[in-house]
Amino acid sequence: MSAALLGWSVLAAQVMLAVAMCCAALRLLWGPRAQDRVLALDTFYVNAAMLLLVFGIRTGTNHYFEVALLITLLGFVATAALSKFLMRGEVIE
Amino acid sequence: MNYAADLPLWVALPVALLLLVGAGLGLTGSIGLLRLRSFYDRVHAPTLGTTLGIGCILLASMLFFSVVQTRFVLHEILILVFMVVTTPVTLMLLARAALHRDRAEQSPEVPPPLQPRQGAASATPTVSPPAAPSAASEESSSA
Numbered sequence: 143m144s145a146a147l148l149g150w151s152v153l154a155a156q157v158m159l160a161v162a163m164c165c166a167a168l169r170l171l172w173g174p175r176a177q178d179r180v181l182a183l184d185t186f187y188v189n190a191a192m193l194l195l196v197f198g199i200r201t202g203t204n205h206y207f208e209v210a211l212l213i214t215l216l217g218f219v220a221t222a223a224l225s226k227f228l229m230r231g232e233v234i235e
Numbered sequence: 236m237n238y239a240a241d242l243p244l245w246v247a248l249p250v251a252l253l254l255l256v257g258a259g260l261g262l263t264g265s266i267g268l269l270r271l272r273s274f275y276d277r278v279h280a281p282t283l284g285t286t287l288g289i290g291c292i293l294l295a296s297m298l299f300f301s302v303v304q305t306r307f308v309l310h311e312i313l314i315l316v317f318m319v320v321t322t323p324v325t326l327m328l329l330a331r332a333a334l335h336r337d338r339a340e341q342s343p344e345v346p347p348p349l350q351p352r353q354g355a356a357s358a359t360p361t362v363s364p365p366a367a368p369s370a371a372s373e374e375s376s377s378a
Contacts (some may be wrong), residue, residue, distance in 0.1 A: 143244060143250075144242045144243065144244050145242070145247075145311070146244070146248035147244075147247050147251050147324075147334050148247045148250060148251055148352035150251075151250075151252075151254050151255055152251075152254060153249030154254075154255060154258070155254040155255060155257070155258035155292075156258075158255075158258040158259060158261070158262040159258050159261055159266075161262055162258075162264070162265035162266075162284070163265070165262075165265035165266055165268060165269040166268060166269075168269055169268050169269050169277075170252060172340060173237065175274065175333075175336075176336075177274055177332060177333040177334060177336065178274055180328075180338065181268065181274070181277060181278060181281065181327055181329060182268060182282065184285075184325060184326075184329075185264065185265055185268055185284065185285075187283040188261070188281070188285045188288075188318075189261055189265060189284065189373065190255065191314070192258065192261050192284070192288060192289055193287075194290050194313075195292050195293065195296050196254065196258070196292065198296060198300040199250070199254070199295065199296055199299050204300070204308075205280075207296070207310065207311065207314075208283035210314060211313060211314055211317075213322075214317055214318060215313055215317070217324060218317070218321040218324075219310055220327055221325040221328075221329065222324070222325055225325065225327075225332045226328065226332075226334075228329075228333070228336060229328070229331065229332035230334055230363075232275040233308045233323065
């Protein structure tokens with residue numbers, strides 16, 4: 143009972159997060175300007191971290207957590223650097 | 236998922252509910268990112284997923300692993316604290332960069348930058364760069 147409930151909810155969450163990543167990828171492709179693409183990339187990173195956490199619950203291992211932590215760290219650095227680039231024209235002054 | 240067969244129902248039910256709520260919030264934020272019109276509308280939408288969505292999924296993960304491993308597994312708080320701290324910073328940086336770019340192109344959908352006080356005193360709303368008189372004064376002072 144609980145295994146079936148957990149399995150189906152994990153599957154539904156994975157499908158929803160995959161659709162969310164597709165939406166972010168479409169905005170990344172269509173985005174009329176550069177700031178739209180940066181925002182879409184940030185959303186893409188966060189959705190990927192959530193999907194990896196759900197994978198971790200599905201497989202029952204702790205390794206996916208570390209990958210999710212790395213993705214959130216790299217997503218913050220990437221978005222901050224890209225915003226700085228859009229603001230000033232260079233990353234490190 | 237045979238390890239979850241002996242999981243009690245009072246754990247499986249909140250874990251499933253939190254997973255569905257978190258993934259649904261992430262999906263809502265991404266659909267908003269895809270469907271809203273201007274950039275300043277779109278900035279608001281993904282914050283649903285980046286705060287409450289990932290919070291729900293991290294709570295589900297903490298509850299699940301704490302029961303499966305029969306000890307407190309709390310290292311997901313790292314991701315939660317990190318996301319809560321960094322999301323406003325990155326989105327404010329991005330919104331300021333977008334505002335700067337739109338003002339530099341004199342886009343009609345954003346207000347112009349605030350004029351300095353002596354510029355506001357003169358009745359003519361000039362859009363001349365305010366750096367010109369200071370540069371001239373610097374030239375005269377250095378000359």
